Amino acid sequence: MEADGKQGQEGSPELSLRPLDLSDIDDFMVWATDDKVSRFCTWDTYTSKEAGIDYIKNIVIPHPWFKAICLDNKAIGAISVSANNGNDRCRGELGYLLASKYWGKGIVTRAVKMVASTIFNEWPHLERLEALVDVENGGSQRVLEKVGFQREGVLRKFCIQKGRCRDMVIYSLLSTDPQP
Amino acid sequence: MDSGRVTLRPFRVSDVDDFILWAGDDQVTRNIRMKTVTSKEEALTFIKDVCIPHPWRRSICIDDRSIGFVSVYRWSGNDICKADIAYAIAAKYWGQGITTKAVKMAVSEAFKDFPDLVRLQAFAAVENKASQRVLEKAGFTKEGLLRKYTFLKGQLKDLVIYSLLSTDISVAVDDKLL
Numbered sequence: 261m262e263a264d265g266k267q268g269q270e271g272s273p274e275l276s277l278r279p280l281d282l283s284d285i286d287d288f289m290v291w292a293t294d295d296k297v298s299r300f301c302t303w304d305t306y307t308s309k310e311a312g313i314d315y316i317k318n319i320v321i322p323h324p325w326f327k328a329i330c331l332d333n334k335a336i337g338a339i340s341v342s343a344n345n346g347n348d349r350c351r352g353e354l355g356y357l358l359a360s361k362y363w364g365k366g367i368v369t370r371a372v373k374m375v376a377s378t379i380f381n382e383w384p385h386l387e388r389l390e391a392l393v394d395v396e397n398g399g400s401q402r403v404l405e406k407v408g409f410q411r412e413g414v415l416r417k418f419c420i421q422k423g424r425c426r427d428m429v430i431y432s433l434l435s436t437d438p439q440p
Numbered sequence: 441m442d443s444g445r446v447t448l449r450p451f452r453v454s455d456v457d458d459f460i461l462w463a464g465d466d467q468v469t470r471n472i473r474m475k476t477v478t479s480k481e482e483a484l485t486f487i488k489d490v491c492i493p494h495p496w497r498r499s500i501c502i503d504d505r506s507i508g509f510v511s512v513y514r515w516s517g518n519d520i521c522k523a524d525i526a527y528a529i530a531a532k533y534w535g536q537g538i539t540t541k542a543v544k545m546a547v548s549e550a551f552k553d554f555p556d557l558v559r560l561q562a563f564a565a566v567e568n569k570a571s572q573r574v575l576e577k578a579g580f581t582k583e584g585l586l587r588k589y590t591f592l593k594g595q596l597k598d599l600v601i602y603s604l605l606s607t608d609i610s611v612a613v614d615d616k617l618l
Contacts, residue, residue, distance in 0.1 A: 347592065410587070412584040413585070416581070416603055420519070425559070
């Protein structure tokens, strides 16, 4: 479990990253059933706990790097880094989400900083951490900019989200960039 | 060069001798995935196993002789709106506008063959100015520089990414008609 040490303020809860497991299912369903959270994600809002359990079993648990974002060890979101193979093993894609009740407090920025400061040590073959953000998702773009990712450009009509072709902003952080 | 002499067509096994002339040249294959072919057997295998069965791969020809290739790789799932275009031609034909002509022809054919295709994208190594000029002349838009994006022939590369949208083409056609 990694904590970011920012527990200084009196009574402020500790932020940490740890594996997400089946015992987190109820907390998972809080964000998985929220349209505000799924809006810029590839997945549709969940409508059944069974689907959530399947997702945790089949996707989260075998995933190469998937953590719950926790406040006092309660899962309030998730953050992951995908791995690529062969010639593309130098890059991994960052993804994250947070239950909407906790938006606007700098939590995701702290979580992304934690990942950025450890992933290159955990995966020595990784040279590039990248993220793709919908052009309309200003909040997510600001997170990456605050952490020090470089905005490389806008990829027009890059991929389909919720049935529409979206323009995506691409960001990267290199292992050789100044670490956050 | 009379541009009518430049054509695109599927590969044939009988292209093998012409194929070796460009696919056997390290200069030509430097910035593409395929390995330089070193024998007629390798060339034949590559034509039979890769070029001919490929969903969209064409020989770039002058007077119907193969001088290079252009291919379009369609993505699937949430990425089905896009395809990658790649190309190379024999060094002796560089700098004459032939690749640009071939890419323009390939773009037009690919959007006809894939009517639901929205985005054609291409990657050029940051130091490959000639390839970047081809894409710019063919009407692609430069979107950005992707740092340390992939390994190519064992080297970690910075790539410039370009795109051409189906809507870019229809706008261009409308401008011409005005």
